[in-house]
Amino acid sequence: MGHRYAFLFPGQGSQHVGMGADLYERSPFFGQVLRRAGAMVGQDIEEAVLVGPAERLTETVPTQLSVLALSCALTAELDLLGLAPAVVAGHSLGEYSALVAGGWLDLDDTLVVVANRAAEMADCCVATPGAMAAVLGMDPATVRMAAAEMSGTVVVANANSPRQSVVSGESEAVRLLSAVLLERGAKTVIPLEVHGAFHSPLMAQAEDRLAPLIADLPLHAGHTPLISSMTGQLVTDLASYRRLLARQIAAPVEWVGVMETLRAEAVDTCIEVGPGTVLRGLLRQFDRKAVSASCAGWGDAMALTVGDEHLLVA
Secondary structure, eight states, X not given: OOOOEEEEEOOTTOOOTTTXXXXXXXXXXXXXXXXXXXXXXXXXXXXXXXXXXXXXXXXXXXHHHHHHHHHHHHHHHHHHTTOOOSEEEESTTHHHHHHHHTXXXXXXXXXXXXXXXXXXXXXXXXXXXXEEEEEESSOHHHHXXXXXXXXXXXXXXXXXXXXXXXXXXXXHHHXXXXXXXXXXXXXXXEEOOOXXXXXXXXXXXXXXXXXXXXXXXXXXXXXXXXXXXXXXXXXXXXXHHHHHHHTTTTSOEEHHHHHHHHHHTTOOEEEEESSSSHHHHHHHHHOTTOEEEEEOSHXXXXXXXXXXXXXXXX
């Protein structure tokens, strides 16, 4: 009996200068996607990824397009090497990589929507600035209850694990909530270096402006099941999912639900496809015995499929 793999795709914040450099050297596809993305927005995203500086790559537009490009290029490489997922899911921006990997949306349409998504989010950060903070050592439900008591706008943006969440909203409300959570037993609260209050009502302007584009996206049922990051459940109805996707920028990420669905789907190995290891860390918080691997470059792809470990291919 073969493995059941889940491909998990990271979001904004996982990027770093030089990511995927070995893939860039070995396969032309990554560079092609970076150049297509750059031409679309009039920026040299290829140079930002390979050369930097880091400050350039952390800007919302190059960040989102470069992470998407690397995740999709790695998925294509794994497919060539004979490794395919039984289910896909992505964290925030990563959901768009999952849509491509699962056959729900083609890459060109995805590049267009992510370019617009990133630009609208960047504009919204200027129009309605805010803050985000990671809360460690407290369950998301308790954090939600505390957030509901605040007078300003602050919400749980990411329910990442049973002991980790991210709050997002007006800067002062986030600061006050952080103090309350520490008083109530949170292990620590860490302000995040972000440009705005993602996955909160402060993103309403970006959501509204992106909605017409989402409404016209040529979504179709994919060849691989997709778990929605907004519900934590498998997508079964395209019309309902389209409405959810239109609200994704301001809606919370229900990653705990995603993990629960993966367990119910009898996935035995999760592969984080893209830069960083954030999602593997969250998986370990959910299930310490869960089997996982990272694929952040060509070397990782080879190790997962034909390398000395013979880790995954059955």
